[in-house]
Amino acid sequence: MRKLILAISVLALAGSAAFADPIADRQALMKANGKAASVLAPIVKGEKPFDQAAVMAALTQLSENAQKIDVAALFPAGSDTGEKTTASPKIWEEPTEFQAKVDKFRADTAAAVAAAPKDVDALKAQFGAIGANCGGCHETFRIKKG
Numbered sequence: 001m002r003k004l005i006l007a008i009s010v011l012a013l014a015g016s017a018a019f020a021d022p023i024a025d026r027q028a029l030m031k032a033n034g035k036a037a038s039v040l041a042p043i044v045k046g047e048k049p050f051d052q053a054a055v056m057a058a059l060t061q062l063s064e065n066a067q068k069i070d071v072a073a074l075f076p077a078g079s080d081t082g083e084k085t086t087a088s089p090k091i092w093e094e095p096t097e098f099q100a101k102v103d104k105f106r107a108d109t110a111a112a113v114a115a116a117p118k119d120v121d122a123l124k125a126q127f128g129a130i131g132a133n134c135g136g137c138h139e140t141f142r143i144k145k146g
């Protein structure tokens, strides 16, 4: 029985590896980050009224996305090439630093959900901390193209 379960899980792993497109997967995840940030930014700027439900949904989305950044699965060795990726080779040269950025993003987004901001000022503090993660990681680990 144990052998059978092992065999099935090995097959499942092989199957997902065969179909996975880590570049597309991580870009989709990052696009979702961009979408969640674009819900929060106008509220922080005062262009849209504070909407607690929308704010919590966006923060939760960011936190879930952060948890999903599995570096080994989304940034496997060799996935730094190709025209469509803007991932910097630094990700593979400085894996400890990159993982630390992922961990910080996870911690800050989880903290924002836990803080459950009730007004714009509270959201500003959380959004500022989260935004520093986006910019900070992109600065070092993403190449600017074009």
Ligand code: HEC
Pocket (backbone or CB within 6 Å): 023, 026, 027, 028, 030, 031, 033, 034, 035, 037, 062, 084, 085, 086, 087, 088, 098, 101, 102, 105, 130, 131, 133, 134, 135, 137, 138, 141, 142
């Ligand atoms: C731990 C590092 C890290 C953090 C934190 C991070 N990003 Fe990224 N992001 C990347 C990398 C690396 C890429 C390039 C991926 C590729 O092209 O393969 C990227 C790409 C993107 C893209 C372009 C996706 C595409 O379609 O090519 C967007 C949009 C984006 N990030 C938004 C965000 C936002 C918004 C946040 C914060 C809420 C964020 N990112 C946080 C590393 C990070």
